[in-house]
Amino acid sequence: MLLALLLLTQNPVTVRLNHDQFDPGDRARVYVQSAQDGYLVVLHADAAGRIRVLFPLDPTDDDFVRGGRKFEIRGRGDRDAFQVEGTDGSGTVLAAVSPDA
Numbered sequence: 001m002l003l004a005l006l007l008l009t010q011n012p013v014t015v016r017l018n019h020d021q022f023d024p025g026d027r028a029r030v031y032v033q034s035a036q037d038g039y040l041v042v043l044h045a046d047a048a049g050r051i052r053v054l055f056p057l058d059p060t061d062d063d064f065v066r067g068g069r070k071f072e073i074r075g076r077g078d079r080d081a082f083q084v085e086g087t088d089g090s091g092t093v094l095a096a097v098s099p100d101a
Contacts, residue, residue: 012036013095024087027080029072030054036067038097044082047089054081054093065097 018029032042032055040063042055055073056063065071073081084091 013097015093015095017093022084024084026084028082028084030081030093031070031072032095033070034065034067034097038065038099039063039101040065040095040097042073042093042095045092047086047091052082
């Protein structure tokens with residue numbers, strides 16, 4: 001299974017994964033760095049087209065991040081960001097940052 005990575009054209013957010021390709025059952029680690037302070041959202045779309053919010057985990061969580069600092073997105077229970085499911089297709093991780101909440 002191949003996991004695609006999308007970056008915005010001006011690269012205000014950089015997203016890195018712990019592997020270039022994943023097999024079913026693999027756990028994905030997601031690392032994010034914003035070029036500037038702002039409010040971050042990170043999404044994962046799996047091969048079946050299901051979309052899940054990776055960050056913030058809960059809508060009431062603080063989603064403000066400091067620019068220039070790299071950090072790891074962690075799942076519930078302090079686990080890896082997500083586990084790869086399915087055997088066919090590719091998934092996508094997308095991140096966006098906004099100066100406004």
